[in-house]
Amino acid sequence: MRILLIGFGVVGQSFAKLILERRNELVKVHGLNPRIVGVVDKGGAAVANPELDLAEVLEVKKREGTVAASKHGKKDASALDLISNLDLDVVVETTPTNIKTAQPGLSHIEYALKLKRNVITTNKGPLALALPELIELSRYNNVALLFSGTVGGGTPILDFGKRCLASDKLVMVEGILNGTTNYILSSMEAEGKSFEEALKEAQRLGYAEADPTLDVEGWDTACKTVIIANWLMGRGVTLKDLSVEGITHVTKSDIEEAKKKGKSIKLVGRVAERIDVKPRLINRNDPICISGTLNAVRFVSQYAGDEIIIGKGAGGMETASAILRDLLEVKYRMAQRWYE
């Protein structure tokens, strides 16, 4: 299968490493031979047929900062050029999340769908701002649009809700969907730190970005909540339809107060009648009341009742494994015609 990888940061590189490690097993067990024919970053691209030497591309990226320095480098090639000029089965989009314009990811995804390339993305921006129309476009063009990695990293939250509960009817989904804020709230509670102190600590440990706005103001959680609402519950909403509140104003005393009542403050994204993101009081013995960088999601369905999934919410290799899960799905869809 011929793949174009757009974005070669933490997630993109982890995906390349995963393929290098697991290729033989993928071919033998799953009949999937992932051939990465192009990789794009801000410095340009690397392109080769029948596929790139991933070890070389990874090494060059580490040494020179851009894949354009590879022996197959193309300085002037843009992602859009390659989407149309290469013979492709799948476009994997892993550029940074932008919640204002969704760019450059949105143009990449729209263009790829238009040209009937299957799309796998970990980029939440385009989904948060335009998921209803992207789903429609992918169906119209008869290609897959898959995004397991956007919610829960490697933890199959979307797949669980979509497939395992397909026969039931989801009434409500709520969860702790952002590892950074959960780490901050947990350490405020356990160590009596202020928000600022806990944030600094999280940044020092690499759990929070230098600019933590997306996480602490609730936008990352909101993006994931939009995806859940659309994909699992058929609610055609985008980011602007949600009320979003972050954790920047949560104080030590709020947390003390909650503790006394046997509760914790958690940043929760919830899709029920209303769809919102805000800090909520959660019983400390509720299984979704997890601490540290973990994620936890509760599915409430009409007949099966409550189910909870807990797992690591992010991480390069974890997210790469979600891309691979989507890739196998694309493979099975494409191979369907040969099974008759």
Place this chain on the structure above:
Amino acid sequence: MKIVMKFGGSSLADGSRILRCGSIIERYKQNHSLIVVVSAMDDVTDKLLVLTELAKNGNREAIREHLEVLRAIHIEATNIIKSDNLRAAAQEEVSKLLTELEKVMTASTLLKEVTPRTRDLILSYGERLSSILLEHTLKDLRVDCLRLQGGEAGILTDEAFGEATPLFEASKSRIRSKLNPLLEQNIIPVVTGFIGETQNREITTLGRGGSDLTATLIAAAVKADEVWLWTDVDGIMTADPKLIPNAKTVPQISYAEAREMTALGAKAIHPRAIEPIAEEGIPVRVKNTFAEENAGTLITSTTQLKEGEVVKALALVKDVGLITVSGAGMVGKLGTAAKIFDILSKSGVNILMISQSISESNISVVVNRSKLHKAVTALELALLGKGVVSEVHAEDDVSVVAAIGAGMQGTPGVAARIFGAVAKRGVNIRMIAQGSSELSISFVVKEKDALTALKAIHDDLNLGG
């Protein structure tokens, strides 16, 4: 003899060349009964194709410039006509057609749409314009002639615009009733090649092999003795002279050999053009307008085998890819080859060559390079992960070299000489086609070695004389 003569675009590229064609016709008409078929002037069809693209983009300015160029080329060519009256008449006819074309272009540009039917109409102007020039040039030489558009001459086709197929029997009887009376009166019909018309009198074009097909169809209808295709080379060559400078003209080949050559991408006559004359066995001669004295190549229904000349020509097929499907599990497992054919045909990929190793552990196929990746993806999706096939390997840097000639396979030692010549230059043969046509032996080499291999065979088998 009754001869149908077709003049190709290079033979009609400007006024003086058109005059040369006129003189050839004037000379041969003394002893023969002639029918003339013309192509468009060199490059004109390409320019018309560009016009259709420009119309789709609504690019008026560029269209105007292109039309101006077309006008200049054709008006310039009329200057070869000596008689003032005939020259003025030719210019008027040319202008009239170009004004008409301009209107068609204006309409298409407004709509930003060119349907296949409109496209055929636009393309037809090339031959319609060149026939005006040859007609008036002939009249200037006092040769009695009548210009006819394909449809007027009797060529009736289906409605597959862009690559229409003649309705053979209907066309033949119409051609006969139109052209025979002219021949009896010693009037030479000048027919536009490449163009036909439907039952509803809409203009169609004949697609690949176009004006050759017009010539052979007419030949079959009027039971001509020969078809002569006038071009700018000395006939069919032993190899592409751009690659092999000492390539020489092949004196004779059969229809089947010509078909094989065209299939392998060498310059010969298109199989579609052979179809109408195959049954009658009318010979086709390919001749050089600029070196009339040379015999050219004669294409006939049967092959003439000459001692020591079993290989007649070489072809090089460049844009191909090689796929090797392998797996220890394939040994003794029936049906893998059939499955590969099936997968590729369902994916719309044509197989050019195939071979299987004796051990059955791998099968190689050659496909068009533009379809290589599509083919590999389809094969991987369908075959991997089932314990039989373990790898689908793709190479996009290979070429096919082919030696063509009937009787080659029956002549002992030919294959050995071919492969010996290649091996002697240290070129590695990646794959040999087995059981393909009896008319050719083809093999795959790396692209960078292709020319060396071609030269080696051309030299060692003395094709250059």
